[in-house]
Amino acid sequence: MKEIEIRPFEAKDSSQVAALDQERFQLSPYREKTFLDSLSLLRQKILLVSSAKEVLGYLFYGWVEDEAEIYRLAVKKKEEGKGYATALLEEGERLLKEEGVKTVYLEVRKSNFRAQKLYAKEGYVFYRERKAYYDNGEDAYCLKKGLE
Numbered sequence: 001m002k003e004i005e006i007r008p009f010e011a012k013d014s015s016q017v018a019a020l021d022q023e024r025f026q027l028s029p030y031r032e033k034t035f036l037d038s039l040s041l042l043r044q045k046i047l048l049v050s051s052a053k054e055v056l057g058y059l060f061y062g063w064v065e066d067e068a069e070i071y072r073l074a075v076k077k078k079e080e081g082k083g084y085a086t087a088l089l090e091e092g093e094r095l096l097k098e099e100g101v102k103t104v105y106l107e108v109r110k111s112n113f114r115a116q117k118l119y120a121k122e123g124y125v126f127y128r129e130r131k132a133y134y135d136n137g138e139d140a141y142c143l144k145k146g147l148e
């Protein structure tokens with residue numbers, strides 16, 4: 001059985017994470033540099049779920065004082081449904097709590113039922129809608145979760 005772990009992103013992972021980002025988010029403006037830059041920023045972090053050879057998923061977030069924003073959460077298509085996104089979210093929230101974060105925010109496409117189901121299961125609640133939030137004109141649901 002291959003070893004699966006959750007670990008921090010390192011520079012050597014940048015091409016795999018950028019490829020996964022392009023696979024899961026059409027027209028994503030994120031590039032390798034976006035992920036590499038996070039390494040020199042104090043309040044941004046990327047967590048990976050990975051096997052010995054391969055990045056299977058990632059969670060990218062940032063925080064300021066007691067508020068955090070999830071920028072990205074994605075799992076490889078062929079690895080979906082194994083609980084990896086849930087594990088990434090829970091580990092990210094644990095680390096954010098250690099940083100003193102009290103509320104986590106995120107946006108999700110209205111059409112993304114799968115992600116909405118995941119976030120609802122993890123305790124995220126709707127607080128507003130943002131019209132035409134995405135480049136293709138799609139609306140976003142804004143969700144938040146208190147970490148206390």
Ligand SMILES: CC(C)(COP(=O)(O)OP(=O)(O)OC[C@H]1O[C@@H](n2cnc3c(N)ncnc32)[C@H](O)[C@@H]1OP(=O)(O)O)[C@@H](O)C(=O)NCCC(=O)NCCS
Nearest residue numbers: 024073074075080081082083084085086108114115117118
């Ligand atoms: C959304 C995404 C991150 C979920 O990753 P995942 O590793 O498959 O998620 P998990 O296995 O942890 O499943 C979490 C929950 O998602 C839901 N889910 C999982 N597989 C599902 C499926 N086939 N159909 C519908 N919902 C499903 C379930 O609620 C599941 O919880 P449960 O199994 O305890 O009931 C992944 O589908 C993905 O990368 N999608 C493309 C990028 C994206 O949309 N990211 C979120 C942007 S806001």
